[in-house]
Amino acid sequence: MKNYITEKKGLLSWLFTKDHKRIGIMYLFSVFGAFAVGGFAALLVRLELFTPDQLILTAKQYNQSFTLHGAIMVFLFIIPSIPATLGNFILPLQLGANDVAFPKLNLASFHVYILGALVCILSIFMGGIDTGWTFYTPYSTTTDTAVVTMVVGAFILGFSSILTGVNFIATIHYLRAPGMTWFRMPLFAWSLYATSIIQILATPVLAITLVLLILERMWGIGIFDPAIGGDPVLFQHFFWFYSHPAVYIMILPAMGVISELVTTFSRKNIFGYKAIAMSSIAIAVISFLVWGHHMYTSESELAATLFSILTFLVAIPSGVKIFNWIATLYKGSISFETPFLYFLGFLFLFVIGGFTGIFLGTLSTNIHLHDTYFVVAHFHYVMFGGTLYAFLGGLHYWWPKMFGKMYSEYLAKWAFWLIFIGFNMTFFVQFIMGSKGMPRRYYNYVDEFAIYHQISTVGSWIIAIGFIVMLIYLVKSLRSGKKADKNPWGALTLEWLTDSPPQYHAFSKTPVVTSPPYDYKASSHE
Amino acid sequence: MEIIQNLTEKGTFFLPSNISATLGEFDTLFYFILWLSVIFMVGLIGVSAWFLITSKRKSSDQLAEKQITHNIPLEIIWTVVPTLLVLFIFWLGFKQYMLMRSIPPNATTIYVSGKKWFWEFTYPNGKKTIGDLVVPVNTPVKLILSSTDVLHSFYLPNLRIKRDVIPNRYTVLTIEPAKIGNFRIFCTEYCGDKHSNMLATLKVMSNDDYYAFLKAVDFDDSIPLSEAGKQLYTKKGCVACHSIDGSPMVGPTWKNLYNANRVFTDGSERIADEAYLIESINYPQAHIVTGYQPVMPSYQGLLVDQEITAIIEYIKELSD
The missing domain is CATH 1.10.760.10 (Cytochrome c-like domain)
Structure with missing residues (x-):
């Protein structure tokens, strides 16, 4: 029997496919590529920091490396990671649909992504860029590096993100299977819905900001550069008006994946379905009102105070989700396979990320910690420990569905523990050196911080080994993995009704939904 | 070679020594949040571990023991209690922040100018120094910050304070060090190739030494x-x-x-x-x-x- 992989042959049948599954797979390999480049840049940065003075890079190369790491990881990896790969592949299947609402638009979004990625890569060959991924003015308008190219790349990538968002919203509105009411929709779909809202509303602001930045650099229109009458803090407002909601573009889909993982591997109906679904929407809305917490050290007292309160309020829905996930474990039937380990890893690391967020949301403690390694550690706990862990959990969970093959559970557990230990080694010490005063984006540092940096650098090597192990067993799985069943984990959502891997038309007969998404049975009835 | 206080040797596990006359409470708040987080963290891990151990799947067809989809009182508690706690923390942080931002009327004014890649200080009598900020002990000092090129940020870890330094704009920072000695000053807003070399030293002196410093002529004409x-x-x-x-x-x-x-x-x-x-x-x-x-x-x-x-x-x- 043919499946979506064997249905048609040849490279062109992939590059111009309108099949959401193939587009999802192409996105998957693209973001893997981006992750490899961004990860390599991170390893360079960490290696350079092994000693207080110059080791392998010049100051300029170091600044370009951390900029490249940030820009690639944010724009090319984390933002598209879950929605464009797992979302593209799984969302329609979860809704019982054979494709997204606009398949051609979906392909266009992928082509736009590749174009944007190529432009970003081009900037490396045009001399790189040394502004940090935040492009703060007036540094970014005056440095002699390839800022315009990288910014054009980010601008193009934004459209890819918008197109995916539009597509998902339409898909969720119109292509749900008969009987799948809004509150019978899996939580992964809810999280993508909330994400899409942010993508559509916030990304245009980034586009406007980046266009203004380009105009400022090329023609000196005098909006951001104070030397010609502009206001550099205005740029920060514009930039974070997108980039803070973007943090939720990154974490909301992760929370959706986590909800799927916890129910499947505990065979439990999710605790507080509506609370989790609605908190995603609440986060999406409030996320637009907290951008100013990136600027306590430059904005007025009144603004800082308002943004601090709102920041604490946005933390509450995330906290509620944590409690719901833990409560879901209660009296379940829990199986500790790799995806569930990533769920546990997520829970542990994301909670640390959340608690350290309190230090940063609080006005006075922020003033001390702002722009130190404490912030670096905090957002790596949230983005790596949160989003990347959920992405890896989701990848291991849906891998058998996507490729019809199982992977080595033994090696997968090794990779999990290597990454987990390496991650904590790399980033926990950064909290300590940060609160002791080590500023971020430093090429050299005062000798007393050497020991912390050395522990951190060794940790980064352990992470790298973990990912190499993962690469090995995933490639092995594709070549010679055990054939996967339709539903290897015993999950209830609709994507598991399809073949592994699904046929080109995944559902020959449209499924009819008659129950909530996680309607697991219990052994005792009361 | 003058000795600058090491940021990691003195102080506590997470923080460098605190030399501020007004922000001693900062460390209390920091550790309050820390211990509250640790308590919650231990609680969450404990409860999760208990669920994981008691609910481990023993045979492949084992169902969950019970299906519980909600518990309204519990959900209200875990929404309201954290909300109240974080609002309380907000309040503590806000009070301290207002203290940080307030400017005592009797403060001495020193102008700070950030340039790629050094700090220049101008004292009330017109004297200028580069790289050394000299201030009297136990006296409020108002620093008026500005930049001549790109963004910088003026950070004094031992005083728990920083402020962005912005071209064409003046920002204000108040400090009141209570300890004599030399302490580190960092630039914490990325400003290019030598960002990490844009350091300065805070030299806290007794009042007498400070006035002697203001009067002294820098130039040493006894050497070639x-x-x-x-x-x-x-x-x-x-x-x-x-x-x-x-x-x-x-x-x-x-x-x-x-x-x-x-x-x-x-x-x-x-x-x-x-x-x-x-x-x-x-x-x-x-x-x-x-x-x-x-x-x-x-x-x-x-x-x-x-x-x-x-x-x-x-x-x-x-x-x-």
């Missing part, structure tokens, strides 16, 4: 001029961008600079004589040597004539 120039080379921050061994840095090297032929970006050429060197120090943007960026700030007013002469003597000495 070129020797004084050598000292100024590090003291005034030239070292950040100009090498003395011939290696190219952000700016041209001083080795064999004197009487060398310079080619400029506008195509003109000139011999690097005294007049040219003085112009380059006071009006660095007048002629830019090809291959370099126009990034050097003007030293006009920062160096007295004697100091300029000393630096030129030093440059001469570096030439064969």
